[in-house]
Amino acid sequence: xxxxxxxxxxxxxxxxxxxxxxxxxxxxxxxxxxxxxxxxxxxxxxxxxxxxxxxxxxxxxxxxxxxxxxxxxxxxxxxxxxxxxxxxxxxxxxxxxxxxxxxxxxxxxxxxxxxxxxxxxxxxxxxxxxxxxxxxxxxxxxxxxxxxxxxxxxxxxxxxxxxxxxxxxxxxxxxxxxxxxxxxxxxxxxxxxxxxxxxxxxxxxxxxxxxxxxxxxxxxxxxxxxxxxxxxxxxxxxxxxxxxxxxxxxxxxxxxxxxxxxxxxxxxxxxxxxxxxxxxxxxxxxxxxxxxxxxxxxxxxxxxxxxx
Amino acid sequence: xxxxxxxxxxxxxxxxxxxxxxxxxxxxxxxxxxxxxxxxxxxxxxxxxxxxxxxxxxxxxxxxxxxxxxxxxxxxxxxxxxxxxxxxxxxxxxxxxxxxxxxxxxxxxxxxxxxxxxxxxxxxxxxxxxxxxxxxxxxxxxxxxxxxxxxxxxxxxxxxxxxxxxxxxxxxxxxxxxxxxxxxxxxxxxxxxxxxxxxxxxxxxxxxxxxxxxxxxxxxxxxxxxxxxxxxxxxxxxxxxxxxxxxxxxxxxxxxxx
Numbered sequence: 001x002x003x004x005x006x007x008x009x010x011x012x013x014x015x016x017x018x019x020x021x022x023x024x025x026x027x028x029x030x031x032x033x034x035x036x037x038x039x040x041x042x043x044x045x046x047x048x049x050x051x052x053x054x055x056x057x058x059x060x061x062x063x064x065x066x067x068x069x070x071x072x073x074x075x076x077x078x079x080x081x082x083x084x085x086x087x088x089x090x091x092x093x094x095x096x097x098x099x100x101x102x103x104x105x106x107x108x109x110x111x112x113x114x115x116x117x118x119x120x121x122x123x124x125x126x127x128x129x130x131x132x133x134x135x136x137x138x139x140x141x142x143x144x145x146x147x148x149x150x151x152x153x154x155x156x157x158x159x160x161x162x163x164x165x166x167x168x169x170x171x172x173x174x175x176x177x178x179x180x181x182x183x184x185x186x187x188x189x190x191x192x193x194x195x196x197x198x199x200x201x202x203x204x205x206x207x208x209x210x211x212x213x214x215x216x217x218x219x220x221x222x223x224x225x226x227x228x229x230x231x232x233x234x235x236x237x238x239x240x241x242x243x244x245x246x247x248x249x250x251x252x253x254x255x256x257x258x259x260x261x262x263x264x265x266x267x268x269x270x271x272x273x274x275x276x277x278x279x280x281x282x283x284x285x286x287x288x289x290x291x292x293x294x295x296x297x298x299x300x301x302x303x304x305x306x307x308x
Numbered sequence: 309x310x311x312x313x314x315x316x317x318x319x320x321x322x323x324x325x326x327x328x329x330x331x332x333x334x335x336x337x338x339x340x341x342x343x344x345x346x347x348x349x350x351x352x353x354x355x356x357x358x359x360x361x362x363x364x365x366x367x368x369x370x371x372x373x374x375x376x377x378x379x380x381x382x383x384x385x386x387x388x389x390x391x392x393x394x395x396x397x398x399x400x401x402x403x404x405x406x407x408x409x410x411x412x413x414x415x416x417x418x419x420x421x422x423x424x425x426x427x428x429x430x431x432x433x434x435x436x437x438x439x440x441x442x443x444x445x446x447x448x449x450x451x452x453x454x455x456x457x458x459x460x461x462x463x464x465x466x467x468x469x470x471x472x473x474x475x476x477x478x479x480x481x482x483x484x485x486x487x488x489x490x491x492x493x494x495x496x497x498x499x500x501x502x503x504x505x506x507x508x509x510x511x512x513x514x515x516x517x518x519x520x521x522x523x524x525x526x527x528x529x530x531x532x533x534x535x536x537x538x539x540x541x542x543x544x545x546x547x548x549x550x551x552x553x554x555x556x557x558x559x560x561x562x563x564x565x566x
Contacts, residue, residue, distance in 0.1 A: 056401055079403040080310075090398040094328045095321065106317025107402035109310025151398075 005068035007032045007159050007191035008053060012062035014214070015048050022048040024214035025062065030193060030207075032067075032158070035185060037202035037222075038195040039295070040211035041303050046195040047087065049211070050163050053193070054084050066159060080109070083157035083190075087164045090151070091144045093137030097128055100136055101151055108155035115154075122150040126180060142173025149180060153190075160184070162194040166201065174201070199295040208295065212303040222295055229293040229301060230255035230267025234275065237263045240284025247278055258301045263287070265297055314404035318412025319419065322383060326420050336379050336424040340371035343492070344435065361524065365436045369446070369518035370491030375428045376450055377457045377511060380421025381482060384461025387413050388468045410462060410549055417458035418451075425450045438522060445521035452537040453514035459544040460485070460510065466552045491515045495527060510540045 008030035015023045023045035030036045038046050051057040053064055055075040064071045066078045091100050101122055105115035123132050126146050136144065145165065152160060160181070166174040178201065184190050194205075202208050203222050210218040210225075218225055236244050245264040248254045253275050256267035268275060272290070279288045326333060344364055351363040390396040399409045429446055432438050438446075464481055486492070488502060489511035495503055506512045517533035519526040526533075 054401065056397075076403050076405065079401065079405075082401075084401050086394060086397055088394045090394045092321065092325070092395060094325045099321075099324060103317050103321045104398065106313045106320070107399060107404070109313050109403050111313040111316075115313070 004032050005065070006030055007034070008036075008064070008066060008193060009068075010049075010053065010062065010064040013049070013052055013059055013064050014061040015045075015052055015057060016060045021214050023052070025216075026052075026211075027216060028209060028219075030191060032191055033185070033189045034206045035181075035192045035204070036194070037205040037208045038193060038211065039199060039202055039208055039299060040195075041299075043213070044211040044303070045214040046211055047163055048214075050161050050193070050195065054082055054161050055079055080155070081158045083152035083155070083160040085148050085152045085160070085162040085165050087167065089141070089144050089148060091136045091139075091147050093135065096133050096135055097139070097147055098123065098132045100147060101154060104151040105154045110155060118154045118156075122154050126150045140173075142169050142176070145169055145173060145177060146180070149177060153184065156188070157190070159191045159193070162192070164195055164197065166196065166198060174198070178204075199299055202295055208298075210299065210302050217302045218298065225298045226293040226295065228256070229297045230269050231293070232268045232272070232290050233293050233297050234266045234268055234279070235263045235287065235289045235291070236266065236279070236285060237288075238284050238286035240282055244279060244282040244285060244288075247282065248275060251275070251278060256297075256301055258297070260300055265300065267293060267297065267301075311404045311408045314399075314402050314408040315412040315415065318399065318409065319416040322413070322416030323419060326383070326423070333424065336375060336382075337427050339378060340375045340428050341431075343367070343374065344371055366494075366524070367492060368432060368436050369522050369524065370489075370515050372425050372428045372432070372446065372450060373453050373489070373491050373511065373514045373518055374486055376421040376425030376454050377486060377514070378421075378482065379424035380417045380454045380457035381461035381464070382478075383420040384413060384417035384458045385465045385468065385477060387462065387465040388470070392470070406552055407549065410545070410552060413465075414455070414458045414462050414545060417461055418454040421454035421457055422450060425454065432522075436522065442522055446518060449514070449517040449521045452517065452534065452541075453511075456510050456514060456537045456540045456544070459541050459548060463544050463548045463551070466548050485509060485511045488512070489515050490527065510537065513537050513540075 006029045008028060010026045010028040013023065013026040014021070026049050038049060040046050048057065052059050053066065053071060055071045055078050058072060067081055069077050071078055092103070095103065098119060101119040102115055105118045110118055123129055126149065128146065128150065131139065131143060136147065139147065149165070166177050169177065181192060185192055196202055205222060207220065208222050208225060209216055234248065241264045245257055245266050248266050249257060251274060253268050253270065254266045255269045258265045279285065344367065348364040348367055355363040387396065400406060402408070429443065429450060432443065464477055468477065488506045488509050490506060491511065495506040495512065498506060513528065513533045513536040516526045516528050517530065517537065520530045520533065
């Protein structure tokens with residue numbers, strides 16, 4: 001296992017658009033077969049990172065290798081190993097599902113029978129049989145996304161890069177997309193790198209990389225990242241919220257404190273009873289809730305400007 | 309092999325799309341016939357042309373080129389739609405890369421032009437006296453006309469950023485190319501400056517070659533027409549490839565900010 005090159009290796013990878021530094025310096029190592037989540041607010045550099053790793057943008061600085069091959073010098077070889085799902089749909093509404101997939105298979109370099117077989121396998125795998133002859137414009141957004149996913153996997157890539165794969169989908173189709181991805185990883189050992197705004201979707205990932213203003217601000221397993229926040233998080237709303245948050249800090253129970261537009265979030269470690277007692281007697285509290293730490297807490301803690 | 313598959317995929321997709329857009333296809337064929345019937349009938353009465361040709365016989369090679377020009381160029385320019393709706397990104401991300409995408413688009417556009425021009429050509433015996441050998445030669449001329457028109461369309465498309473400019477392109481590019489080509493009236497009677505413009509216009513050579521094929525008086529030699537069109541095809545394709553900024557397809561304002 002140790003002799004295998006990582007699926008993705010990026011060192012100080014960066015990209016500027018004119019004077020704008022979209023991605024400052026991305027350091028990333030994704031082992032083969034892993035599922036990695038790339039998280040961050042809008043403008044953090046997620047899409048730019050993905051386009052750089054997918055050979056579709058040239059880096060301004062740094063290097064990146066996919067399975068040991070350089071994304072700048074060995075583009076063609078890298079692309080054969082890559083499956084890409086873009087944030088926007090890439091399904092031609094005038095073609096049927098089968099025709100769309102056949103087009104994609106040919107683009108991926110599959111010819112004749114190999115292309116037709118790959119399409120038939122993909123349709124069966126994703127349960128698209130009933131819709132194979134349907135013009136894509138008649139599909140719902142969710143089914144279009146499934147077609148997109150099948151399209152990206154037709155040539156059996158070793159690495160799948162997905163930019164916001166579930167954005168705009170209903171829960172049923174989100175579930176279907178993740179279930180297909182899970183089966184792909186289980187059955188083929190495909191490495192998966194994805195970005196998402198639905199932070200709960202990143203919980204099952206092996207590792208999460210948090211980007212903010214073009215830089216990596218955290219990188220670890222979801223459990224380890226959540227542990228940095230605390231065992232539990234107290235959400236406090238109301239005019240007395242700030243005072244209570246400070247009191248919790250004075251109690252020595254607070255591991256982290258943060259503030260969103262609506263509430264104070266205090267990461268707690270131990271002393272649960274004392275915290276509840278203090279909150280119960282605090283004035284001006286509209287809502288006080290204790291819950292387990294989530295990736296969203298990590299997101300707010302690491303991406304909010306200081307003092308917010 | 310992968311490049312050939314990609315080119316074939318792009319061509320097959322474009323042809324499938326064309327057959328599904330019947331109104332666009334019929335519109336492309338109707339345009340030249342409208343000129344022939346509505347304008348040609350009127351001009352027949354007033355036009356005095358070399359070799360005692362009727363205006364409709366004179367204009368027929370020109371309207372075949374018109375059908376091919378619009379079909380090929382508009383299909384090539386529709387690359388802009390693919391950019392807008394994400395399909396171009398899919399193509400550019402393929403292992404075959406940008407050269408295969410451009411070659412596929414050019415070939416597909418040429419075939420669509422050939423389909424539209426071919427329908428008008430097939431109707432030629434109904435309007436003008438032609439021998440089968442004229443039709444064969446015209447099919448050859450049509451092939452060259454379609455290839456050179458498609459790369460011209462590609463050249464426009466590589467720099468066009470939005471579909472909103474599409475109508476403007478028809479007025480600013482397509483009509484001048486057609487009107488200053490000798491397709492609809494002889495270039496010999498044009499003012500000096502306009503005639504110079506016609507001589508620099510690749511469509512002039514498409515029409516001239518088509519006139520040779522129909523056995524009509526032509527301005528240039530057939531060899532010159534073929535040479536110019538072959539050169540235009542390769543040079544413009546090379547130029548379009550140089551100007552084609554693949555990254556621009558990925559750097560939208562939103563991408564730059566995320």
